[in-house]
Amino acid sequence: MEYRKNSDEKPLLNERGMLSREGYSISPSFYNRNMIKHHRLSIQESDCYYISNRQFGLYIAISDRTLTGHISVILADFERGTIKSRTFTQFFPMGGMRMPSHPHKGELSFSNEKCGMSIVSVGTKKYIKCDFIDFYDNKNLYINLVVDAEEGISFFSSQQQSKGSKRFLYNCFNPSMTAKGIVRCGGDEYSADFDRTYVFHTFYRGTQTRHNRNAYLYANHYLSNDKPFSMCFSDSAYVSGSSISNVVIYDKYINKLNRVRTMQKKRMSKRDFVFVEPAHSLKLVFTPNETRRGLPMKATSYDTTVLFGRIEGDMLLEDDTPISFDRLPAIMEIPIV
Secondary structure, three states, X not given: XXXXXXXXXXXXXXXXXXXXXXXXXXXXXXXXXXXXXXXXXXXXXXXXXXXXXXXXXXXXXXXXXOOEEEEEEEEEEXXXXXXXXXXXXXXXXXXXXXXXXXXXXXXXXXXXXXXXXXXXXXXXXXXXXXEXXXXXXXXXXXXXXXXXXXXXXXXXXXXXXXOOOOOEEEEEEEEEEEEEXXXXXOOEEEEEOOOOOEEEEEEEEEOOOOOOOXXXXXXXXXXXXXXXXXXXXXXXOOOXXXXXXXXXXXXXXXXXXXXXXXXXXXXXXXXXXXXXXXXXXXXXXXXEOEOOOOOEOEEEEOOEEEEEEEEEEEEEOOOOXXXXXXXXXXXXXXXXX
């Protein structure tokens, strides 16, 4: 499916504080927090990065919700079957988290006596550094990664709550990136390299709640045919119309699905999630990984439970290309209602 590509970065909002245009695009609009005319306390800004390979999964979420700001880090060790997490909360940041206005440019920088986080974009690369004091069990966390976005493809969406409304949601799904560097927690060290470490980034700005209380499923990996595959599905049982949801990017071609339905199937101590969409013969089963204690591998990031697992199943793309999934690594974000 073809989507609008902007020839230049026009302002996202007009002089009245409403969206200049709605819909999907493969290139960004210019977002400026100061152009928002809706109540200032309603502004929501967040970025999430997920970096993973066979050894570990690293989930980083940074948000400025005006009254509260958050930095959450979750470190999953797939070989040892352990998971560690910590969330730092800053009260009344009022934009003080200094979230970047562009998903591919600018700098996010925050530092205090407990946590220092820096994400700097230079060209097609992002430099992620973090020092988290007493991250887990009196152990400090150190992150030093370079993310290469040269092969990445972005899917943007801008959505107005209703006609004439100044409430809006502008977001971006930016997958197909790779990373190199190290992550260290106490005496445990994890290595990343460009060939086998994959990254996706989600970017949310607006005056609507980030998830609208949706559950999300993400995958970002290479399939058995060595072609890149990324997806972002949303559980429409919560609320319809989530803008970047139900997107599949296969070999740099974007497929937009209709409403994806989700069912939960309890099995012993686990809970499988089944995603179906008849128009694309889609049926995926997400099964959580297990910790060494036999429990689902999950942790909390402020108001969201992040679940690490794998998907199996089949689907047809818009051009009738069949795709099969055999234990493809994936994560789910489930809102804490």
